[in-house]
Amino acid sequence: MSVYNTTFVDSQLSKKTSIFGLHLGVVIGIVVGAVIVLILFLISLCITASRRRSGGKGKTRRLGNLSGGCETTPVVSKEIQEIVHDSAAEHRPIIPQAEIQIDMGKIEHRVVFSDKGASSGESRATSGADTGSFGGSGSLPEVSHLGWGRWYTLRELEAASNGLSDENVIGEGGYGIVYYGVLPDNTRLAIKNLLNNRGQAEKEFKVEVEAIGRVRHKNLVRLLGYCVEGAYRMLVYEYVENGNLDQWLHGDVGEVSPLTWEIRMGIIIGTAKGLAYLHEGLEPKVVHRDIKTSNILLDRQWNAKLSDFGLAKLLNSERSYVTTRVMGTFGYVAPEYACTGMLNEKSDIYSFGILIMEIITGRSPVDYSRPPGEVNLVDWLKMMVSDRKSEEVIDPKLPEKPASKVLKRVILVALRCVDPDAQKRPKMGHVIHMLESEDLLSRGDVCL
Structure with a gap:
């Protein structure tokens, strides 16, 4: 009886169908394979959607931690990144970064920072923003305002240099303007405001900090500190009285x-x-x-x-x-x-x-x-x-x-x-x- 059944099944599967003249067994195999592929595809979609939901929650938690710790002294990371809490930021309209212009000193020397090529994790600099960071890979040297140099605020340097006025300009070059400044304790400064010539400001800032940030020699100008605030990149040196x-x-x-x-x-x-x-x-x-x-x-x-x-x-x-x-x-x-x-x-x-x-x-x-x-x-x-x-x-x-x-x-x-x-x-x-x-x-x- 079993032999008969086997012979019958084989004869049925070997019959040709109207689908391209294929044998019935071949058609059944194709249908089963297609069903298996469809099931695997649906399982993959479910797993991907689940990961995206869990990743979004984690990102929200990380951002919440950043905003919660920004009311104290700015944290300096390897990207020399300053994050300052701004309660009004969420009510401020979003401005495309490429359209932002920030005047610094002379009107013809406006600093324009663009977000072209920036990764999604990089901070944005807006016209009223208080967040600033380096673009790029984050390969900057680790520096701290508690170590070799001091973190100066933009307000401090503007007050010291009479609002970065033309009268305080003591030097100009291809990459920046140097202003004379005096702090409340009568410390005299040379404040170098770097201009963003196609990203050169970021490069020069990094190089100067990396090359001479911790260096002390009587025949090298001493770098006292820096200011990173919004789109501003400033280097603060000791003032040398007799010019060049x-x-x-x-x-x-x-x-x-x-x-x-x-x-x-x-x-x-x-x-x-x-x-x-x-x-x-x-x-x-x-x-x-x-x-x-x-x-x-x-x-x-x-x-x-x-x-x-x-x-x-x-x-x-x-x-x-x-x-x-x-x-x-x-x-x-x-x-x-x-x-x-x-x-x-x-x-x-x-x-x-x-x-x-x-x-x-x-x-x-x-x-x-x-x-x-x-x-x-x-x-x-x-x-x-x-x-x-x-x-x-x-x-x-x-x-x-x-x-x-x-x-x-x-x-x-x-x-x-x-x-x-x-x-x-x-x-x-x-x-x-x-x-x-x-x-x-x-x-x-x-x-x-």
């Missing part, structure tokens, strides 16, 4: 410069010591990348203080160079860096050599108002040295000329720093030794 070296070398100082030879040598050696600390006293080392006279500040005793680390790069000891976009100031940039983008401390040393030549001669690195053979400072100085006219390169505004041996020693150091072969340039520690050495010319006097 560029003003004293190329400004209207009269027929006789107040920069004596002794003062100029002090500036050269002080700058060298600051650079030596960046290159050889830190790990990772700091390559400044923008050594020039306008970034050398002077105090009342003419001590040099290297400033403006917005273009600096950090270089670990295991790396001999870093490849980066060429940045710097025309006339100071090392030729190999300009050609290849390969950056290391030797690039700073080349710029320092140009700086020495500028301090000695009172000439700019590139001056198109001069005759063709004198436009480029390096070429002109080399020509004068080869023609045995070293003593004729001195700044005519110098009150008294230095001794010939001393002048030749400093010129020799400058020429070694601008050697076309970067590997032959000395390290900054060796530069200091050469500047302070009395017998250096025993090896180099022949070429001078």
